[in-house]
Each structure stands twice: as structure tokens, then as C-alpha cells.
Amino acid sequence: xxxxxxxxxxxxxxxxxxxxxxxxxxxxxxxxxxxxxxxxxxxxxxxxxxxxxxxxxxxxxxxxxxxxxxxxxxxxxxxxxxxxxxxxxxxxxxxxxxxxxxxxxxxxxxxxxxxxxxxxxxxxxxxxxxxxxxxxxxxxxxxxxxxxxxxxxxxxxxxxxxxxxxxxxxxxxxxxxx
Amino acid sequence: xxxxxxxxxxxxxxxxxxxxxxxxxxxxxxxxxxxxxxxxxxxxxxxxxxxxxxxxxxxxxxxxxxxxxxxxxxxxxxxxxxxxxxxxxxxxxxxxxxxxxxxxxxxxxxxxxxxxxxxxxxxxxxxxxxxxxxxxxxxxxxxxxxxxxxxxxxxxxxx
Numbered sequence: 627x628x629x630x631x632x633x634x635x636x637x638x639x640x641x642x643x644x645x646x647x648x649x650x651x652x653x654x655x656x657x658x659x660x661x662x663x664x665x666x667x668x669x670x671x672x673x674x675x676x677x678x679x680x681x682x683x684x685x686x687x688x689x690x691x692x693x694x695x696x697x698x699x700x701x702x703x704x705x706x707x708x709x710x711x712x713x714x715x716x717x718x719x720x721x722x723x724x725x726x727x728x729x730x731x732x733x734x735x736x737x738x739x740x741x742x743x744x745x746x747x748x749x750x751x752x753x754x755x756x757x758x759x760x761x762x763x764x765x766x767x768x769x770x771x772x773x774x775x776x777x778x779x780x781x782x783x784x785x786x787x788x789x790x791x792x793x794x795x796x797x798x799x800x801x802x803x804x
Numbered sequence: 805x806x807x808x809x810x811x812x813x814x815x816x817x818x819x820x821x822x823x824x825x826x827x828x829x830x831x832x833x834x835x836x837x838x839x840x841x842x843x844x845x846x847x848x849x850x851x852x853x854x855x856x857x858x859x860x861x862x863x864x865x866x867x868x869x870x871x872x873x874x875x876x877x878x879x880x881x882x883x884x885x886x887x888x889x890x891x892x893x894x895x896x897x898x899x900x901x902x903x904x905x906x907x908x909x910x911x912x913x914x915x916x917x918x919x920x921x922x923x924x925x926x927x928x929x930x931x932x933x934x935x936x937x938x939x940x941x942x943x944x945x946x947x948x949x950x951x952x953x954x955x956x957x958x959x960x961x962x963x
Contacts, residue, residue: 665843672839673874674830676810678886685811689887690963697890698873705845730860732850733869737894743963767861799860 636796639725641771644759652720652754657703661695661748669699692745700738700779700788703750720754721775721794728770728796738790742781749782757791770797813885816929816954819916825883825933828909830875832867837903840868866900867907876935876948879909884931884952889961891930892951899945901937907945911935929956 659665670680678685679694686693695703706716722731744750758774772793779788805811840851846868849856854864877890901907915932930951937946955961 668839669843669870669874672836672843672871673878675874675878675881676808677878677881678806678809678811681809682806682811685809685886689960696874696877697893698870698875698877699844701870702844702846708845708847732860732900733897735894735896736869736873737892738873739892740890743889 637725643725648756650756654751654753656751658707661744661746663693663746666695669696690743695744697740704752720756721773724773726771726796728798730799731794731796734793734795736792740788742787744787751780753778768797768800770795813887816956819931821913821915823913825911828879830907832905834903837865840871844870864902866902872946875907880950887955889953891953895946895948897946901945906940908938928953
């Protein structure tokens with residue numbers, strides 16, 4: 627898988643290389659855009675979600691103190707912009723920086739706890755920690771490793787709004803063997 | 805009130821453990837999958853490039869994690885109403901949902917309870933939901949567990 631396809635290199639290494647990275651914590655990374663109503667409504671349109679908290683300014687103000695973001699959008703607020711005049715490649719999520727044998731990846735599970743509503747105007751930041759890399763396991767997609775990261779999301783005043791645990795499957799695709 | 809927007813609210817006091825949530829069928833066109841990168845900024849090629857998806861052993865492009873989470877959230881709050889807050893959600897992505905599939909959401913109330921884990925010991929009125937996302941063939945794709953904080957008849961969820 628080349629950089630043109632994914633936008634970033636997926637580093638290749640051994641299970642031992644990956645294990646040595648367990649415990650790594652990223653520096654605080656800030657969202658490049660504030661939580662905002664146009665992106666909230668575009669996402670709600672994608673999910674066909676008619677929740678008044680996303681669509682009705684008056685309702686949202688009265689209930690939540692402003693339009694809120696669908697919880698499922700959480701990761702979006704921290705995804706780097708694809709291209710910048712200054713050049714350079716966006717830094718991938720920690721989970722995609724782990725050196726392993728697999729040439730591709732697919733997400734396996736996501737667990738989230740939300741402590742505060744996320745409102746339009748919030749400016750989020752995240753710290754990610756690599757907490758676990760499994761031994762090689764076989765699934766229907768092929769042989770690979772499960773990579774677990776814990777991400778803590780804060781808003782501009784330092785308040786933790788959410789914490790997520792994500793498990794990603796990093797594997798070698800078997801299409802060519804078929 | 806805005807036409808088509810969902811305002812109907814469910815209150816914690818009225819929830820019955822065991823009750824079923826209304827089923828939701830959502831047809832996922834190719835266009836909807838392409839909306840994943842457009843709305844979530846997730847440009848992983850499995851969500852927009854069928855050739856890449858096939859190189860992974862998948863038949864075509866598939867829905868991304870955030871779309872699955874968005875569907876689970878929508879399924880829960882369509883039932884519970886817009887004054888409810890998703891406190892916790894766990895989703896296992898066991899099988900992909902491909903362009904051309906239909907996502908089928910089903911679920912039920914497992915439990916209702918209170919806890920004092922909120923701000924300064926604020927009592928939260930919680931319901932635990934068991935949700936499944938299947939495809940049109942009935943294959944289980946994404947089992948999920950959601951805990952919602954609901955308003956009670958005497959108190960709203962804090963904003």
C-alpha cells in the first residue's frame with residue numbers, strides 16, 4: 627500500500643518493534659478546525675439523523691447551550707486537513723504509526739465514554755496512548771495483530787469531554803494467495 | 805419546530821427494561837459511503853476506492869467507523885429523543901457494511917438504573933441498551949452496547 631493511496635506510510639516492522647512502542651503517548655494535538663455547525667449538519671445528513679440538537683438552533687441552545695456535535699463525529703474534529711500551502715504530510719493517528727508486518731488495516735472495535743456535550747465553537751485536542759499490541763491472530767481477513775489505543779479528548783478549557791479505546795486490526799491481505 | 809426534525813422525548817421514569825426499540829432500515833448507497841470521507845475527513849481508501857477495497861479482500865467500498873457509530877447513536881436517540889445524552893457506547897466492527905447493503909438496527913432496553921458518577925455526585929438517570937447492526941442478509945455486522953442518560957420527569961439532562 628503506497629503513500630498515494632492512504633496519504634501516509636504504514637510503517638513495516640516486527641511484533642517486537644510494535645511491543646517496544648507500547649506505552650507511547652503522543653504530544654497534545656489540536657484540532658485544525660473548531661467544532662462547527664456546517665460539518666455537524668453534513669454528518670447528520672450522512673447518518674440521516676434528525677436529532678433536534680443538531681438541526682434546531684433554538685432547541686439546542688435551550689437544552690445544551692448550543693448546537694451539539696453527533697458523538698460519532700468525535701474523531702473527525704482531530705483529523706488533519708489533507709493539504710496545506712506549507713506542504714508536508716499530515717501525521718497519522720498513533721494506531722497507524724505502529725510498525726508491524728501487515729500491509730493494511732481495518733478497524734475492529736471502538737468504545738467511548740462521553741462526559742460533556744461537544745458544542746459548536748469548542749476547540750478540541752487529543753492525547754493518544756498505545757496500550758496493547760496482540761500476538762499474531764488469524765481472522766477471516768488474514769493474519770495480523772490487534773492494536774489498542776486510548777485517546778483522551780479535551781476542550782479548550784482543559785475539561786475532558788470524552789475518552790475512547792480503539793482496536794484496529796493490522797493484517798496482511800490474502801487476495802494474492804487466492 | 806422544524807419540519808421533519810425529531811423532538812419526541814422519552815423519560816427515564818417511563819422506560820421498561822426488556823422493551824424493544826423501533827427497528828431502523830437504512831439503505832447504504834454508493835453515494836452514502838462516499839459521504840463518509842466528505843463528512844468525516846477520513847480518506848482511508850477502503851471508503852472511496854473499490855479497487856483498493858478489493859485488494860483488501862473486500863467486495864467493494866465499505867462504511868467507515870464513524871458512520872457505524874453515527875448510525876448506532878441515531879438508532880438510540882431516535883428512540884430516546886434529543887434531550888438524552890450518550891454517556892457510553894461500545895461497538896464491535898465484526899463485519900463490514902458495503903455500498904449496496906442495508907444497515908438494519910435493532911435493539912432493546914437491558915436495564916435502567918441511577919448512578920452518581922456525574923458532576924459532583926449529580927445523580928444520572930441511565931438506561932442500558934443492547935443494539936445490533938445487521939445487513940440485509942441478517943448477518944450480524946456490529947453488535948453494540950449503549951448507555952444513555954435520560955431526563956426524568958422531574959429533571960432534565962444537564963447541558
